[in-house]
Amino acid sequence: MSNHPADDGQTGIKSVDTSLDIVETLTxxxxxxxxxxxxxxxxxxxxxxxxxxTLERRGFAVKENDRYRPGLRYYEVGNSIKENYPLYVHGTDPADELAADTGEYVWLMVVEQGLGYYLYKTGGEDAVESGAYTTGSRWRLNATASGKVVLAHMDDDELDEVLDAHGLHSMTPNTITDRDALEAELETIREQGFARDREEAAVGIRGVAAPVRGLDGVIGTVSLSGPASRIEGEYFQSKLPQLVTETADIIRIKHNGARAVDR
Amino acid sequence: MSNHPADDGQTGIKSVDTSLDIVETLTxxxxxxxxxxxxxxxxxxxxxxxxxxTLERRGFAVKENDRYRPGLRYYEVGNSIKENYPLYVHGTDPADELAADTGEYVWLMVVEQGLGYYLYKTGGEDAVESGAYTTGSRWRLNATASGKVVLAHMDDDELDEVLDAHGLHSMTPNTITDRDALEAELETIREQGFARDREEAAVGIRGVAAPVRGLDGVIGTVSLSGPASRIEGEYFQSKLPQLVTETADIIRIKHNGARAVDR
DNA sequence: CGTATTGTTCGACCATGTCAAATCACCCAG
DNA sequence: CTGGGTGATTTGACATGGTCGAACAATACG
Structure with missing residues (x-):
């Protein structure tokens, strides 16, 4: 009946599924x-x-000249989630600074259910706006620098689970789609402390990502991306990794400091 | 059973309501x-x-150390809605400029089901961050400059409907809660082309808002707000209204120009 | 080890989600 | 003004499936 994955024998509410089908179709x-x-x-x-x-009465759908679209309550709920993420709370200012220093896009990403969500994007006055790149959308973890950083810091069980669930999907010819190649890359990332994106998510776009560590594990990533014409050579090899890692450290310190004070 | 308004005899799906109850409670x-x-x-x-x-399988809820919270798919859907608003698409750059020129917060607001949603907030490096003021949250239209602007450009039926649905709720001693006083204020707003907020939404905060007109009616507002200590005198009386109105015009022109090209 | 607490499974009942068919509202063509 | 066509809405009836209670499992704590 439903065409969705995991339509297994588990308990579930079918009519809720249809409402979600409706909203997803409308989006x-x-x-x-x-x-x-x-x-x-x-x-x-x-x-x-x-x-x-039902959805309209609750503000989750709206009729607009004879057609329905999802309602802004989705925006309200979504925003409230975002603002509860420590990475977002403490990360926007440092990200803004890094963007101002470099003139490139800087991103904050978190992972949920094995997929990466970009919570924040800033800067990039010189960069070409590439439509697909926007906050909110989900990304497979193997295809981006940020995603690989998170994968690199997972234990094996988690890694298996994620890769089983979402596979190694290819976005460009450079995307890592081989399991062994990925393992090697993750090892490298663990050693050097950051990840590179060599046009693996979009052709012509390179990037660098670093993990933001919380008290237990990685809470998300900071990354920087821009056109391959600018992101190259020594800048790509050592300067950018250094800058991005520094920004990640600043966020980590703000985050852990704030947590201590919370008590 | 349910404590929600409009629990009238209309057709509706009760189990969807309970799912929404769950999510709203969690938020x-x-x-x-x-x-x-x-x-x-x-x-x-x-x-x-x-x-x-069901919600978790679809990414609309997540279990995080033995507790559930709403999932980031809400963020994804919400963001996609936001990015379909012409006011957002064409308004962020002009808003950024106005914020840079004045150093105050600049906002973009749209109305849905008689409530105002702030889609964008920018600037305000000098301003104190007031927690309640954030994007995404809903506001009653009578309590803000932006809201009053929209009310001023509604026809009488719409106005009645909105005020019946949400009332004239008071946020500060200055909030306009009297229907006749509101009508007079709306008339003034129509004449001068913009609205003022004299600490009507929050004590110590003043603001100015102007409508962004589309091909048929107002598509949203631009507004500027800041502490009463800075927003006063001639600046508040004529300079800010001029700046905000100019920004609204810039957005309108970008919007209408883009629409013409769409064909 | 017991005891308390929370999460999960299972079976059964009947509320209610679902569909088909009928009705209504609206728009154009003639 | 009329009639036919489209889409939205109402209604009634049926059977699905959403709901609860009670039993069971898992976990934490003393």
Whole structure:
């Protein structure tokens, strides 16, 4: 019935699944009418209407000139999640500084359920805006510098779990898709303390990422990215890693300091 | 059973409501265990578990050291909504400039279901960070300069509807809570083309807001806010209104220009 | 070891989510 | 103004499946 993974025998609420199907369809496909939704999801219009009424009453869906779209309550809930992340709270200012110093994009990423979410993006006045690169969207961990950093600091069980769940998906010809090659890369990352992205997520874009360590484990990453024309040579080899690692340290210190004071 | 408004006889999906109850509780109260949630929402733990399993499988809830919290998919959906707003797409750069020129906070606000949502906040290096003021949260329209601007440009039916739905809630002693006083204020706003906030949303904070007009009606607002100690005198009376209105015009032109090109 | 607490499974009941069909609202073409 | 077509909404009836309680498992604590 549902086309979603993990539709296993487990307990679950099917009607909640349909509401989520509706919202996800509206986010990916754009605003739709009731009949269109009913068509796509293969359910009766009356049923779709019932769901949309519930969602609309709660602010999670909105009718806008005869079409429905997800409501801004998603934005409200999402923002509140973001602001509860220590990485975001303590990371934005240092990230802004790094961006100002380098003129490139600087990112903050966290991992949830084996996928990377970019919580913050800053800077990049000189850079070309590449549409796909934006905050909020999910990324597979093997394809980005930030993702590889997090993978490098997982124990083996976690690593297996993540790779089993999401695989080694290829984004560009340079994406690491071989398990052994990935293991070697992760070892290198552990040794040097940071990761490089050699046009593995998008052609023409290189980057460097460093882990931000919390009291137990990595709480997220800082990364910097820009066009391969600028990110190269000694700058790419040693200067940027140094800058990014320093920024990660600043965030770590702010974070751990704040935690101690919390008590 | 439910404590929510509009629990009228209309058609709706009750189990979706409970899932939304769960998520909203988790956002406002913070991470909770299953039994805690069951307690608060007055339902069986097994039922709460079934909901959380569904939400977790879809990334809309996450278990984090024995407690559940809303998942980052809310952030993802919310961000995608935000980025579809023309006000956001064309407004951030002009807002940044205004913030750089004045050193105060600059905001972009849109209205959904009669409530104001701030999509963007920028600047304010000199200003004190006031916790409640953040993007994403909903505001009643009568209590802010931005809100009043939108109300001023509604037709009477809409105005009645909004005020009936959300009332004239007071935030500070200066909040306009009288219907006639509000009508007079809205008339003034229409005449002068912008609105002032005289410590009506928060004590010690003043602001100015201007409407951004689209092809049919107001698509949102730009506003500027800061401490009453700085926002006063001639600056508050004429300079700021001029700057904010200019910024609104810049956004409007970018917006309408872009729309024409879309064809 | 027991005891308390929370998470999870299971079975059964009946609320309710679902669909089909009928009705209504709206828009155009003629 | 009329009629036909499209999409939204209402209604009623059926069976799915959402719900709860009770039993069970897992864990923590003394």
């Amino acid at each position: 990916t496909e754009g605003p739709m009418t009731i009949t269109e939704l009913a068509e796509v999801l293969d359910r009766s219009p009356s049923n779709v209407l019932a769901h949309l009424r | 406002t109260e913070g991470p909770m265990t299953i039994t805690e949630l069951a307690e608060v929402l007055d339902r069986s733990p097994s039922n709460v578990l079934a909901h959380l399993r």
